[in-house]
Amino acid sequence: MLGPGVPWYLAISVMLFSIGVAGVLLRRSPLIVLLSLEIMLNSANLAFVGFSRLFGEMDGQIFALSVMAVAAAEVCVGLGLIVAMARRNLILDVDRLTELRG
Amino acid sequence: MVFGSWVCLLAPLAGFLAILAAGNRITRVQAGIVSTASVFVGFAGAVVAFVDALGRDAEERGELTTAWTWLKAGEFQVGLELLIDPLSLVMMLVVTGVGGLIVLYSVGYMAGDEEERRYFAYMAFFVFSMLLLVQGGNLLLLLVGWGLVGLASYLLIGFHHERASAVAAAKKAFVMNALGDAIMALAFFLAIAKVGSLDFGVVFEAAESGELSDTVVALVALGLLGGAVAKSAQIPFHTWLPDAMEGPTPVSALIHAATMVTAGVYLICRTHPVFEAAPDVQALAAILGLVTLLVAGVVALVQWDIKRVIAYSTMSQIGYMFVGAGVGAYGFAMFHLVTHAFFKALLFLAAGIVIHHLAGEQDIRKMGGLRKALPTTNLTFLVGTLALVGIPPLAGFWSKDAILASALDGGGVLGWTLYVGGLIGAFLTGLYSLRLYLRVFHGDSSVEHAAAHDTHHGEGPRSMVLPVLVLAAGSVVVGLLNIPGVWHPFEDWLEPVAESLTHPSTGEEWLTSLLAVGVGALGALLAWRAFRAGRELVPDGSVRRTLEHKLWFDELYDAAFSRPAQAIAVGLRERFEEPIVRGGLDEVAEGTLRGASVTSSAQTGLLRTYALAITVAVAVLALVFLVVR
Numbered sequence: 001m002l003g004p005g006v007p008w009y010l011a012i013s014v015m016l017f018s019i020g021v022a023g024v025l026l027r028r029s030p031l032i033v034l035l036s037l038e039i040m041l042n043s044a045n046l047a048f049v050g051f052s053r054l055f056g057e058m059d060g061q062i063f064a065l066s067v068m069a070v071a072a073a074e075v076c077v078g079l080g081l082i083v084a085m086a087r088r089n090l091i092l093d094v095d096r097l098t099e100l101r102g
Numbered sequence: 103m104v105f106g107s108w109v110c111l112l113a114p115l116a117g118f119l120a121i122l123a124a125g126n127r128i129t130r131v132q133a134g135i136v137s138t139a140s141v142f143v144g145f146a147g148a149v150v151a152f153v154d155a156l157g158r159d160a161e162e163r164g165e166l167t168t169a170w171t172w173l174k175a176g177e178f179q180v181g182l183e184l185l186i187d188p189l190s191l192v193m194m195l196v197v198t199g200v201g202g203l204i205v206l207y208s209v210g211y212m213a214g215d216e217e218e219r220r221y222f223a224y225m226a227f228f229v230f231s232m233l234l235l236v237q238g239g240n241l242l243l244l245l246v247g248w249g250l251v252g253l254a255s256y257l258l259i260g261f262h263h264e265r266a267s268a269v270a271a272a273k274k275a276f277v278m279n280a281l282g283d284a285i286m287a288l289a290f291f292l293a294i295a296k297v298g299s300l301d302f303g304v305v306f307e308a309a310e311s312g313e314l315s316d317t318v319v320a321l322v323a324l325g326l327l328g329g330a331v332a333k334s335a336q337i338p339f340h341t342w343l344p345d346a347m348e349g350p351t352p353v354s355a356l357i358h359a360a361t362m363v364t365a366g367v368y369l370i371c372r373t374h375p376v377f378e379a380a381p382d383v384q385a386l387a388a389i390l391g392l393v394t395l396l397v398a399g400v401v402a403l404v405q406w407d408i409k410r411v412i413a414y415s416t417m418s419q420i421g422y423m424f425v426g427a428g429v430g431a432y433g434f435a436m437f438h439l440v441t442h443a444f445f446k447a448l449l450f451l452a453a454g455i456v457i458h459h460l461a462g463e464q465d466i467r468k469m470g471g472l473r474k475a476l477p478t479t480n481l482t483f484l485v486g487t488l489a490l491v492g493i494p495p496l497a498g499f500w501s502k503d504a505i506l507a508s509a510l511d512g513g514g515v516l517g518w519t520l521y522v523g524g525l526i527g528a529f530l531t532g533l534y535s536l537r538l539y540l541r542v543f544h545g546d547s548s549v550e551h552a553a554a555h556d557t558h559h560g561e562g563p564r565s566m567v568l569p570v571l572v573l574a575a576g577s578v579v580v581g582l583l584n585i586p587g588v589w590h591p592f593e594d595w596l597e598p599v600a601e602s603l604t605h606p607s608t609g610e611e612w613l614t615s616l617l618a619v620g621v622g623a624l625g626a627l628l629a630w631r632a633f634r635a636g637r638e639l640v641p642d643g644s645v646r647r648t649l650e651h652k653l654w655f656d657e658l659y660d661a662a663f664s665r666p667a668q669a670i671a672v673g674l675r676e677r678f679e680e681p682i683v684r685g686g687l688d689e690v691a692e693g694t695l696r697g698a699s700v701t702s703s704a705q706t707g708l709l710r711t712y713a714l715a716i717t718v719a720v721a722v723l724a725l726v727f728l729v730v731r
Contacts, residue, residue, distance in 0.1 A: 024713045033709070098707030 009050035016043035028093050030085070034078045041071045103154040104167045107186045109147030110194050111237055113140045114230040121223040130218035134209035137222035141205050141229050145198035152191050160598050163188050166239050173242070177298055183239030185302065189599040192436060193236035193368055200443045201229045201360040203569035207451050208352040210566035211458060221261060225356065228254035232361035236368055241290055241300040244369070248286065248329065251362055252279035258356075259349040271345035278342040282332020289325020292318060306375035316380070323380035326373055327387055334366025334420045336394045341655050343417055347409040351457055354409055355450035358416040359443045367420065367439050370427040371600045378430070378603070385516055388428020388509075392523045395421025397653060399530030403537070403639050404649040407464050408453050411538045415490060416446055418527060422505050425520050430603025431508030433593035434584075438505055440592075441497035441580050445489035448573035452483040455561055455570065456542060466541045473543040476561050480543045482574040487539045489577040491532045491622045497581035499619065502528065504584065507606035507614040521614075528618045532625025533639055540633040586611035 016039055023036025045064040052060025085092060117140025121133050128136070155163045164187035172182040205225050212218050231254050235247025252275075260272025290300060296318050297308045309319050330336075335343035343363070347354055357363060370377060370387060377384040395418045402414035419442050426435030457464055459476060473480035489496035492503065506528075509520035561567050583592040587608035606614075632639050640646045651657065 021717055025710055025717065028710075094709040097709070101705060101707030 006050050006054045009046060009053075013043045013047040013050065016040075016046065028095050030078075030082050030092055030094055030097075033094060034075065034082070037078075038071060038075065041067055103151045103165055103186055104184075106147045106149075106151030106154060107167075107184055107190075107194065107237060110144045110151065110198060111147075111184065111230070111233045113143040113147060114198075114226045114233065116140060117143075117226040118223050118230060121219055121226065125219075128219070130215075131209065131213075133219040133222045134205075134212070137226045138202065138205045138209060140226050141198055141202040144229065144233065145195070145202050148191065148194040148198050151186060152195060155186070155188065155191055160594075163191075163598060168239070178294060180240055180242045180300060182243070184237045185239035186237065187599050188595050189368070189371060189436070190236050192440065192596070193364075194233060196364075196440055196443045197229060197232045197236065197360050199360075200447050200573070201232070201356060203572055204352050204355045204360060204447060204451065205229070207355075207454070207566050207569040208350075210563040211352055211454055212350065213563070217261075221258075221350070224254060224257045224261070225353075228258060228356060228361055232365070235365055240302060241293070241305065241373075244372075245283070245286060245290060248333065248365065249283055251333070251365060252276060252283060255279070255346070255357055255362055258353040259346045261349055261353065265348065268348040271342075271348040275342040275346050278332055278339050282329045282339060285325050285332070286329030287325075289322045289329075292325065293322055302372070306373070309376045309379040312379075319376065320380040320383055323373075323376050323383035324386075326369060326376060327383055327390075330366030330369045330387070330424075331390060332366075333369075334363045334424070335417050336366065336390050336421065336424060337397060338655075340394060340398075340417055341652075341659060344405075344410050344413045344652070347407065347413050351409065351450060351454035354413070355447045355454070358413065358450060359447035363416060363420055364423075364439050364443065367423040367427055367435055370424070371432040371436055371596075374427075374430075374432055374600050377427075384428055384430070386428075388425045388516065388520055391421040391424025391426075391428055392520055392527075393421075394418070394424070395527040396523060396530070399527050399534065401649055401652050402534040403530070404646055406467055408456065408466050408469070408538065408542060409450070409464055411466070411534060412446070412449050412453060415449075415531065415534065416442075418531065419446070419490070419502075422502055422524065422527070425509060425524060426505035429509050429512040429517065429520065431505055432600035433590075433596045433602050434501065434504040434508055436596055436600075437584055437592050438498075438501035440583075441489070441501040441577070444573055444576040444580050445486045445497055448482060448486040448570060448577050449490065451566070451570045451573065452479050452486060455479045455566060456483075458562055458566070459560070466538065469542045470545040471543070476543075478561055478567060479570070482570050483539060483543065485574045485577055487535045489581075490535050491626055492528060492618055493622065493626075494615070494619060495578070495581065497577045497579075499615065500581035500584055500586075503615040503618045504586065504606070504611065506618060507586070507611040508602070508604040510610050510614060511604040511606040525617055525621050529621040529625040532622040532627075533629045536626040536629035537633065537639055540630065544633070586615075 020036045020038075020040030020043060023039065024033050027033055027036065045067050048060040048064040048067070050060075052058065052064075082092070085097075090097065117137050120140075121128070121136055124133075124136075164185070166183055166185050168181040168183040170182055171179060173180040205222070208221070208225060212221055215221065228251070231247055231250035233247075235244055235251055238244040238247050256272045256276040256279075259275050260269050262268040293300060293305055296314055297305055299305065305322075308314055309322070328339075332339040346357060349357070377387070398414040398417035398421065402411050402418065405411045405414060419438070423435045423438050423442070426432070426438060455476060456469065456472060456479060459472070459479075460469065463469070485496065489498040492498040494500075502524075506521055506524045509517050509524060511517070512520070584590045586606075593602065629639065638646075640649060648654065
């Protein structure tokens with residue numbers, strides 16, 4: 001097997017996931033939150049592909065492809081929402097979008 | 103014959119549906135014409151069937167025609183079938199003939215009413231229901247017609263739905279009739295269980311052959327009698343009929359003359375083998391008839407509403423028919439039904455002209471001297487009154503006396519009781535009929551209706567006068583179909599279907615006629631003398647009060663059934679529904695609300711709080727899995 005071992009890939013995946021979580025939790029701009037979500041999804045993809053390589057089976061790669069498809073759809077909806085918010089002159093700050101408070 | 107009877111049955115139904123479908127696209131008058139025409143087409147169909155039947159031998163006049171199997175459950179099978187025989191032909195002719203005249207009369211009477219289309223649709227439906235009742239080829243179809251007649255009467259009695267009293271009267275009629283229907287249905291269940299069929303022939307054969315126990319036959323007969331008594335307004339189910347006068351006058355005429363109340367008599371004649379197998383029940387029918395005819399006769403003496411007096415006279419005359427059917431004189435009972443249909447429709451329609459003329463006034467205390475303003479009505483009403491009293495040669499004379507003669511021929515204690523009671527009834531008939539006639543048409547014109555005269559309609563349009571004249575002519579000639587000792591085509595006509603059990607001799611008949619006319623004329627004379635002296639027939643006092651309250655029947659039923667039912671309902675509501683059903687639901691709803699208000703505080707609306715919660719939860723889960731492993 002060429003290149004670095006699978007644990008390295010997993011380590012990077014964990015790092016990317018943590019960065020994503022930190023982004024979602026700490027940033028207030030919805031655009032950045034969306035971006036962080038993408039990072040988390042892609043970290044998962046990396047883990048999938050890594051395990052796929054480890055076990056020599058294609059399941060992980062297929063999963064990664066489906067995650068990409070779902071991610072694309074999710075971005076469409078997310079960006080659409082943000083554009084709609086901008087059009088209505090809402091403040092783009094997730095901490096102040098609290099209309100749904102119970 | 104089959105074709106004619108199908109036309110007869112379906113024409114009024116078609117008329118009903120046509121008016122229903124046309125809605126506002128036809129004018130009110132057109133709706134009236136459609137309704138009238140449909141009933142007269144039905145009459146034409148009945149005549150065609152009748153003429154066809156006349157051409158056959160007496161034994162071949164009955165025909166059962168099945169359209170299709172309507173209901174099938176295992177062994178039990180009911181077809182959509184019509185039975186056309188002399189008995190149903192007589193009823194078909196009366197229902198469509200007299201009914202058609204009444205609908206025609208309505209065109210003039212109801213002119214200007216807001217909801218005429220609805221009225222005419224109901225009228226056609228009423229006639230259809232009654233035809234289904236008399237033409238139904240088995241007991242189940244008969245019951246269907248029976249129920250539809252009740253529905254139609256409910257709709258028409260409550261036609262003036264803006265009047266609370268009309269709605270109450272309609273409900274009363276419906277409840278009473280539904281009670282009768284239910285009793286009858288019980289008898290049918292018993293018949294299905296024991297005989298396995300509701301075909302006339304099969305049930306009759308089982309009743310006659312004696313394979314059923316006496317108790318079963320008696321119960322079935324009792325059930326049939328219960329239905330008949332409720333529909334024909336006999337004691338103890340009679341209280342709905344006087345109240346049914348809330349409907350428009352032609353509706354009263356239709357209920358009393360052509361349809362509805364005669365159904366009970368038809369039922370007894372139709373199912374006579376069952377009654378003959380249970381003689382006690384048949385005697386009970388006669389006794390109920392006798393009690394009704396006497397009670398209705400005395401109550402009619404003190405009523406002030408012109409339509410109510412006629413309504414009580416109907417109860418009384420139906421009582422005679424029950425007496426006739428009860429002693430087994432089916433031919434005469436049906437004969438009285440036919441003659442009664444003519445003169446009772448005549449009386450109601452003539453009374454309708456009076457009411458129309460007086461702009462809705464029905465109190466006979468406010469009438470009088472109308473013979474000058476309404477000469478034709480005066481004459482026809484007199485014909486109807488005399489026919490009712492039984493003065494020869496008018497219709498009532500021939501038919502009522504024949505029933506009494508049959509009771510005499512039946513003999514025994516029962517026969518004599520019925521005979522004497524019937525004669526007393528004839529006396530009462532003379533009293534109340536003449537009282538009504540004289541009060542309305544003779545004496546001084548009262549001051550009260552002077553105002554009405556100014557806007558008077560005269561005797562109304564031709565469509566109102568013509569039916570009255572036809573019915574008056576009928577009241578004169580129909581009775582001639584059966585003259586004791588001379589000829590009796592009517593009785594012979596019904597012979598193959600319902601052979602009479604009694605055969606009064608010519609002597610008995612003429613003796614009875616003499617007596618009946620005598621007491622009837624005596625009653626009329628007394629009424630005339632009282633009227634001349636300006637006295638009421640029944641002096642004031644407790645007797646009069648009792649009669650004015652119709653012998654307290656309404657009060658009795660109110661105390662015995664209505665109040666306890668209400669008390670139970672109120673009790674259940676207060677003790678059970680309010681605290682348990684509603685209270686329990688309230689608790690559940692409050693608990694849900696409280697829980698929701700607690701959990702809703704967790705919804706801060708802050709996106710990042712949710713994200714943190716999810717992250718922490720996932721982390722905790724992951725840790726748990728790692729540790730547990």
